[in-house]
Amino acid sequence: MPDDNKTTLRVGFADQQRDIEVILPAGEPRPWDARAELAVVGKPHPRIEAAAKVTGAAKYTHDVLPPNVQHAAVLRCPHACAVVEAVDVAPAKSLPGVSAVIALVKPGERLLFAGQDVAAACAATPEQAEDALARIAVRYKPEPFVVDTARAMEDGAPVVHRGKVEERVTEGDEPGAGGSAGQRGNVRTSPSMKKGDAAKGLRAAKVVHEATYTTQVHTHAALETHSIVVRWDGPKKATVWCSTQGIFSVRDEFAEVFALRPADVHVHTEFLGGGFGAKFGASAPGSRMGFIAGELARLAKAPVRLVLDRREEHTCTGNRPDSRQHVSLGAGPDGQLTAIHVRAHGTAGVGTGAGVGRNAFGIYSKCPNILVESHDVFTHAGPATAMRAPGHPQGAFALELALDELAARLKLDPLELRLRHNEHPVRAHQFERGRKEFAWDDNRKKSAALRAKQARVRRGFGVAASIWGDFGRGKAVVATVSVGRDGSVEVRNGLQDIGGGITTVVAQVAAEVLGRPVEAVRVRLGDSELGPSVGSGGSVTTASVTPAVRAAAEGVKAQLVQLAAKQLGARPEEVTLAGGAAKAGRKSLAWADLCKKIEGEAIVATGTRPDTYGHYPMKFMGGSSYQIAGVQFAEVTVDTWTGVVGVERVLALHDCGRVMNPLTARSQVNGGVILGTSYALTEQRVMDRTHGVMLNANLESYKIAGVRDVPRQIDVVFTEVHTGANNTGAIGIGEPATIPTAAAIGCAVFDALGVPVRDLPLTPDRVLAALGAVPARGGA
């Protein structure tokens, strides 16, 4: 192997490009930079697995039905807080069809939310399993509970956790987030983010804007509910099918729970019906699904299928915490920010992780004094978990709307205020480009005119930004590429495609390197025996996997080139692979003929990805990775008589490094914008304060956006950035794309009305209350 070598890369974006020198680790292919001319990567390509999805052939975990499979069901605690006095599963065991029943709690155990595991059964049919649950006798002693964030903070509120709280960390969490700085009552303080002296900055300010913003609990609501199928292949060996974003996290947790060697747990996730941060590990955040399915299967001596229903999915598989953010902004006479101070409280139910992201700390970083304090407030509700850019959409909403309110007081264009304080050159470029493409200046005049006229239907225009990091992981993925004697090309890796389109991107990378059509590349994923890979959280997938695939493909290519050189009587450096042939000067050899010369069955090479080796042009705070920039503009209409907000247009300008497949990347951004719109306008978990249960654990009153609720027009602009971070230049986009949407919509509503609506979701009653047309509802 050659030693580490130095190379010059062309990096940057738009017209801001420059050459930098990087030291590449041994064996690492020279990165595709701004000068790279690529034939397949970067071109739109339909998903190669799409045919399976449009014909119903794609098998998801819900669809896995091994012979003699037993259907499991879980008895869940009906109380928000109760002590179990007695539990008797015996009466359920003798029912027809029932193959196993287990208690999951012991007498004396204190249960902390409605929906917590109590007992489980499996039977030949789903109905028989449900019947078995009805026969399990449990005596509860209900205890006082609190499900309301504000009340849980009061002195004398029922205390949720009596001991130290263990933090559950998954691959869905933002790297570097988490940790504790003390706990009192139900309030647990997270480490704060601090720069300069915010209190001093506020004292020195000429204008201070101070207000409280709230956001709601948001559930993932993936269409395929959490599900797991377990088949024991021996006393210490199991096959597991799981609807997961992290195949290896399932393998490792299942192995740990049953004291198995990880290599003896074979995990499959061929297709996954939606993953937004809650699907890691063999269990759901609020239900020990891996243990339940595994234990029932062991007792029943048959495969067991545990598929949650919609209610369970809402109540015990995680959510995005709510927030109550007190924001103070200080500005000098010239409109320069002197301080940003955010004090946030939010509930992650019985779990942790109610922080509000890095927006306030990291985006408008020319402000010299920043303090962001977050607190988890424990309540008797199912645990939160990472959800698409954990913390960020809530943080963005409060910060960006507060900035607009400050700008209004300063009589300053809110876009101008942002540009003055943003440090990231790509984000600045996005703000400027959006200003033109969105006709920002003209449109803001139009909205002002409608306000002045007191028009019934107003229009408003808002803008907000995102911050995320290139968290692509080194040394985590080992991809295998093979070229067979029959000319076939195959890529193998134990990765899951959660819908982002990585299967196709992997094929494109292999096709690019080997000069083959994308259709000729077979991609095998979704199986833990296909080689180590990453979980799809933190938007790391494309950045982690594609460099490993490229390295493997380059390894195969090098051997093929040697072979071709020998056949063509040329030197290896003269040989090119393209257009279905190996060529050297005028001589050429068809791909099929070249492959026939392969000795043995196939040429096989593996590839991995070294740690990130570049972060041009700007670093993400607290690490050495690249900071990803994004900006979204929103146009809304607001009917001031009904309070209904409609989103007319969103312009989303995002950076995801090299855009590997513009077609699937655009789908991901559409998805982020639509999720953000749904969060802004309609979604919210409603808890019954009297009974402590979720009232809308369904899809008719927990309202996720339908086709008529989404923006009438979504325009996606990628500002391609060459960061020199890895050999393909890819960065993730899944999470950044949803961060600024609700914030931009909130700002647009403020522009339309002239008064802010500081609480999400922006429901008609809140709009009317902000206008003074109806009284405001009680505390959020």
Place this chain on the structure above:
Amino acid sequence: MSDQVRITRRGLFRGLGSTTLIAGCRPGAPEQQPPMPPPDDPHARPQAPANAVGPGPAPLQFTLNGRPQTLEVAPHVTLLAALRLQLGATGTKVVCDRGSCGACTVLVDGVPRNSCMMLAHDVGGRSVTTVEGLARGEELSPLQQAFIRHDALQCGYCTPGMLISCQALLQRKGKAVTREDAEQAIAGNLCRCGTYPHIVAAVLDAAGRTG
């Protein structure tokens, strides 16, 4: 469990009593109202008609994607459950299991229906089309091809229901399909990945190519 406030559809069916339910799903009389107790005696149970099915599995015949099916299905089983668990036709998905998301949409005699809201015995003698029945052999339908071209799918879980709702629209309106029609057709289908804009584009494209 008795103190848990929770009504499921199956629980409701159980509560109503199997006779009422079974009487309501006699083959060949789908439009007829289920027999009700006489008004003067609210506690009286209706008599099961001679041709009622149940309480155990009863024979059911219908056409699935052009092929005749004969199977034994218990009267309480939904069409969705029968398709997935008994016939292994897992292309149709369970998402909410109560008629609010459209993921389980199938065509029954050409009309899009939520298969979770129908009993299997409701389709006796009728023709059912699922996502597995849209292609002709290896050849994908123009709508399926348009979905692929426009990337009208991400995780793919809402896709079967979306395709069926859109197929019904194309069969009804052909080339005359407008954006509003497409939105109307999938207004009852939820997607969590955010595929709506591409689905609408795909339907309009397919309408152009179908004609």
